[in-house]
Amino acid sequence: MAKSTVEEIRERFDNDVERFSNMDTGQVSTIDATISLELITEAARRIVPHAKQLLDIGCGAGNYTLKMLEKLPSLDCTLLDLSKPMLDRASMRVTASSALSVNLVHADLREAALPENGFDIILAGAVLHHLRDDSDWETVFAKIFRLLRPGGCFMISDLVIQESELMTGYTWERYGDYLESVAGKEYRQKVLDYVAKEDSPRSVTYQLDLMKSVGFSQVEILHKNMCFAAFGGIR
Secondary structure: OOOOOOOHHHHHHHOOHHHHHOHOOOOOOOOOOOHHHHHHHHHHHHHHHOOOOOEEOOOOOOHHHHHHHHHHOEEOOOEEEEHHHHHHHHHHHOOOOOOOOEEEEEEOOOOOOOOOOOEEEEEEOOOOOOOOOHHHHHHHHHHHHHEEEEEEEEEEEEEEEEEOOOHHHHHHHHHHHHHHHHHOHHHHHHHHHHHHHOOOEEHHHHHHHHHHHHHOEEEEEEEEEOOOEEEEOOO
């Protein structure tokens, strides 16, 4: 099956702003979404307690930035997303919060012009699974490392696979059972078909190894429940 193009992904999120504006109802397909949101933002607060500059990659409607601002008010926030409607909604919500400033970047991270050593905290919530081949992953992780200041952190909440196909098959089976318990067999199939079409997740160990290879000094696993995980690295 051919994977979704960047434009197809952009169009889908353009039409899904309302759902992603609500963490309670908009993330039911993501196991432990609220737990991972809490964990990566609290970890970032503890790692960089005097942070000034935040970059939210694939910010969506701004949920991760808003949670980060609850813990570290008065951040200068840079919001980046492919979707202009998502970015507009995030801007409205974050501007109304405690942010010192809000900078909007309507772009693909791979092409965005951002300042190296410019950020204390970089958040990536449910976005990196849209990367494709190993070269794509390596290029993006190396760029993120360059964007961070020394001592800064890169925190991820995302869909993941296992190291082996056998265990990946098991976790997808369990995930399908979870989806079916939420909204029935049709919902299960709808979400799994969408994942197969749009997503190319990698394992937690793959991503932690990649962080180390591009220069991160430390990596941390905060939470993992089947095919969803929260983890990160410190420059």
